[in-house]
Amino acid sequence: MKFVAEYRNPEQVEALVNEIKKTITKDWRIMEVCGGQTHGLVKNGILEMLPDSLQMVHGPGCPVCVTPLHLIDKAIYLALEKDVILCSFGDMLRVPGSEKSLLQAKAEGADIRILYSPLDAVKIAQENPDREIVFFAVGFETTSPANALSVVQAKKLGLDNYSILVSHVLVPPAIDAVMNDPETKVNGFLAAGHVMTIMGYQQYQLLVEKYKIPIVITGFEPVDLLQGILLTVKQLESGNFKLQNQYSRIAHASGNEAAKELIRDVFKVDKQIWRGIGEIPESGLHLNDEFMAFDANLKFDIQLAIVEESQDCIAGQVLKGIEKPSSCPMFGNKCTPENPLGAPMVSSEGACAAYYHYSNLNDF
């Protein structure tokens, strides 16, 4: 597979690992922000290759994991009680709400459809004028342009039976939250390369200056990850911190202007609750006044009690990189992918699921 195979080259991997080992002289903790990167590290067995003095801690970049519990409950409520066609990315379906998951609601008779593009939900709305269609618009900056486009499209088509349940979160405020946590132990960041393809990386320069930490924009394949780690370690060892771009084949300083304009047209930035972490100021995207009519939160009368998260789940600590999945007493026994206590055990980007599915033999 071109553009992938060359980043999975075993000789290059070995050379990079050796160079990291040669460069490192102190103990460092590097956070990879994105759950896709966590899976890349664990799935390929990279964590076992790294020197003991280097610890990778796993960040909050798992959209499914940080979607608030009450929004999942709302989605389930809409699908079961309001007879809507609820469309969602596949990954959301297994995430536990306070009582059940969307997958369980589907088994109970809710009309829940897995889509890959929100524009397909607009198509379903056109085809079913007598039904209400709600798209569960979840994700970081990466999915927000397509979700924005869906409401622009619905507005253009004059559809009044389409709305979205928005849970959009932004990466830079999450880095702020991690750095401002008194328990934080992070010395540097691998930033999520694909977010930069949309947003560009000017904002990250400010974070480097504010916290005096290295940030390296990094891809997802083994060679990408190891190059990102090497660049970060070199900065840490030299004490000279800057923003570096390992993912320059795709990520550019200004990002995708058309996508950014779409996001600005449709959304406004406001506070947002992150599951397991709590409220972070200026960290979410919400529909702006012009597109309020497409906000499922306002369109439907949703009366649901706010339910507290299970005390047994330490997802918040895991998402902030303070605890590792394997240090949770519930991990692998009371909490498994079949019977998850928290979202990180379910999502294909969740750190707990990564540890569970791709663990080293010694972990079991």
Next chain:
Amino acid sequence: MSDKIKMQLQCPMPDLDYDIITLGHGSGGKLTNRLLEKTVFEVFNNDEINTRHDGALLKMNGNIVFSTDSFVVSPIFFPGGDIGELAVNGTVNDVAMCGGIPKYLSLSFIIEEGMKMKDFWNVLIGVKYACDKAGVQIVTGDTKVVERGKGDKIFINTTGIGELHPNADIRLERVKKGDKIIVSGNIATHGISILSVRRGLEFESDIESDTCNLNHTVITLLNEFGQDIHLMRDPTRGGVASTLNELSRDSQMGFDLKECAMPIDGQVASACEMLGLDPLYVANEGVFIAIVKASRADQILNKLRTLEFGNNSAIIGEVVDDHPGKVIIESKIGGKRVVHMAVGEQLPRIC
């Protein structure tokens, strides 16, 4: 022109007065009789089915292998096949995996009221095409029709019986340390071909299902290598990962796999990357896993590569005794991880 298209042209749909299947077609009365006369009995015309008895009287020799399976795929027509072919191949392959030479099949339909007669006919042609290829006969069956909304166009059950191959000794107990694990073809093809046409997830590709009958290939291997083939299994639902987990658990042996040896088509691999699916967990319908004696593995592989559906076969790993019940894979870059049993259906990721 493919053999199946030729068969469709040679077998034009009979005039049945109805464009769709109705509840009456499952009532057992005139409509049922007319439907079966003009379709099933016409297409599968053979001595056994022509007796029109409640069951079939069959001549068999020696030990008998017996297997059943039900088929519920959506959509019922997909790139590279249809539910009719799948229903025959699935059961034929299950019989073959046990070391059986498949001979006869039963064929039962549960049809949802409103199914297009043309679609039903094309499913029958799919069944006929697959039976001819596998060399098996439909000798008994059943047709039921359920109300609209109580089914999904058509569900099919087939049951197959075959005679045990005289050289076959296929048992879990025969899996030994050092045995090699062979996969007979590219993995994950069927599951991805179905996903590529599933509503809401469609993407453009030339990926066709690998559904096929493996019996001729397996029989040739048994003829030549017989007892050196210790175990066979077709990794359908749950993919290679789930099947190997079952075999490892049940045999209490460990399996070591190499990711770089896993045969996979480039387009299928790309689709898996794009959707965030692990090909080890994606369904196959035309692939089998064979666990074979180490000293004969290369010969078996070389032979398999000359046989129908075997040209992409590969040795993907070996049996070890140091982690009983667990499957471990070495990644392309040399890291190792446990391959678990699938939890449920894999769901495409967000970004």
